[in-house]
Amino acid sequence: MALVGLTALGLTYGNVAAADDFHGFDPASYDGAMLSADQLQAMVKDASAVTPPRNGSKYVIGFANLQRDMTFGVVVEKGIQANADAASVELTVADNRLDGPTALANAQSFVQRSVDYVIEFQTDVNFGPQVMNVFNQDGVKVAAIDIPMAGATFFGANNPKSGFMGGSYLGQAAIAKFGADKVKQGYYVIGELPQSGAIPAMRTEGQQAGFLSAMPDFPKDHMLRIDTKNTLQESFAQMTNLMGRIPDGVPIMINAINDQSAIGMLRAVKQAGRQADVIAVGNGADETKALVDEPELVAATGYFPERYGNYLIPIALSALAGKPLPPAVLVNHVMITKANVCEYYKDYKCGEKPSFEYKFPQAEFEAHLASLKGQDSLKGYETLIPSK
Template sequence: MERAKKAVTKKSLPSPGLAPKEDSRASSVQSVVRACAILKCFRSNAEVLQLDEIATRCGLPKPTAYRLLATLVECGMLQRPERNRYRLPGSSPRRVRYRFGYAAQSDISSFARIVSDSIRSSAYSAGIDLIVLDNHLSAKIALRNVNAFVHERVDFVIEFQTVEKAATAISARLRLAGIPCLAIEVPHPQAFYFGANNYRAGVMGGRALGQACLDQWRGQADQVLLLEQLAAGALPQARLTGTIAGLREVLPKFSEQNVEFLEGHGRFASSWEAARRYLARSRAQRVLISGVNDEGCRGALAAFSEAGRAEHCIVVGQNASMEVRQDMRQPGSRFVGSVGYFPEQYGDAVVSLAIRVLEGDPPPPSTFVKHQLVTPENVDKLYPHDALSAKQGGDSILYSGR
């Protein structure tokens, strides 16, 4: 009996020189496992990834991924060549100083001004020489500017012009010169696209317009006015198609026979005149208004106010421009919302995409901005510094995030 007991005891002891067997899952440190996953998600030393891409590939929340990335950079396991962009340390840093050509739309709207300011700032931060020319909303001038960029032998062109008929000629000229291009808001053949997801933005605005109609008029509307910009082409027009779809989601009995399109050219003055002509022949008491951008919607609202009929309309814009945000803060504003495009973020994204192209890591053909409905209820949260900017007579590019 005593001998058997000793045998059992001896068998239960571990072999000399071997550690007790443990559960590998219990002994792993979760933060180390996650850090290793981040390092493994890079497919090559040349690949440069943004925070969003890393978080998606590793299945991590963005705050967690950000903290781990900061630690890996601090420890020398990763490099951060630009803000919000990461790569493995084996890749050599960029030594070439690029020259970009930027063809700005114009400075006619706060949206365009902020896009341009954002691109200038981001190019400066990235050490890029930026040549800026103004298209002045003219196809002829846009073509002349492209020829100037070719003459200057720039490495990359950022094109922000809204005349669709000029897009093909611009792309052909750049392709002949071997210069890659990124187009903002209006697609250009064989150019990378950055800008709105137009249909989705339109649906978002249409839903807001329909909900306001339910809240204020019990879902009863006599007319829907949509301000067009035909020269910009079919893609921006998709905002209006989306608006109608969003309205029908909220108001199933809404009839498209009650929709009227007005050509406002995407400008305040032209839309004002078009709405004036409409009011001269219409006695509709409940009119829903939207359009391809805020400028057109502001122009239409100005015509209604001039005629003493502001209370007869409800307006939802596109772009959430400084002027509309200020209007929404006023008591009794007829602007119940505007779909935000956040142009203050364009610069970082556009410049980063351009560098990726030049460094052999091209992005997808289209990159869409993230949209959010800006309303009187959330405008101060999203843009808390608008009041300060207004006092200084400028456009607000400061925001708190989404």
């Protein structure tokens, strides 16, 4: 899938002294377009003078993927590989398989192979300290995607913002489809991911807060949660189990931690013969075909994983060159709908405009951010909470 709009992946910069422009890369202002091979190779040359490759010839960067057969992971890996190839560095890839012990074993393998830098994408918050300890003992620097690890440069979702966007869009779309009175009779289901800890939980908590910004008096006992395990299959199974608790004929509104989970939940509802009652908003927009083809999936919060590599390889080379980097670099998200999908992915045609005009509830979002500050579970992660 080819990306059209570059400004959508401009990033929010963490609280840190401004970084230098390093051969065209400044994480504070970079637009997400892939650097040229000449620029990337110039970065390698400068970095090698500061931190020589451990094998004496060329850099080896380890990438531990979340899961190599998951759409999001496939797209992220492809972008990282393209940048590594352009930079003429070797990329060694491992598959964490959504599993903490596997991530730890992969970390140990990277150290045994004497990699120069690691890009870590793992989902189990309980194994993060152990994984990072392996790298710290070896003295290798790390960038962590989506799940922070102490001492690593964080790259990934602006969880409070992306969640709030998806939840508020769902609430407004549900009102447009069913009417506010009927929505109050319905059930709101969030597909969450408890194993990943407090930071991704800001995404699903943001979804709920966003939904409530549109429906502030929605009954609490009609808000349900399932553990998706981050997969379509588990989401389908858990949502199927939940369907018996939802009365016939009432609206079913779905948000989830990622697109795959939202699609699994949606398909469980449709298999139960309830497609007329359901509306869903995805998270990631990496399942673009489903967004275009499935009428009940009305939107998804865009993450643009195909451009992660455009940041992560320059981040790695900047670190190896001793350049200052922020502790956190957060993606700027946009809502992708059937009406604007062609503006971001040229392989797809734009569809009809929705029957309502989505408005982001800024005041309610700022109140939500204020509620996050000072939470014990988020201490030490203040750079991952946006200022507005």
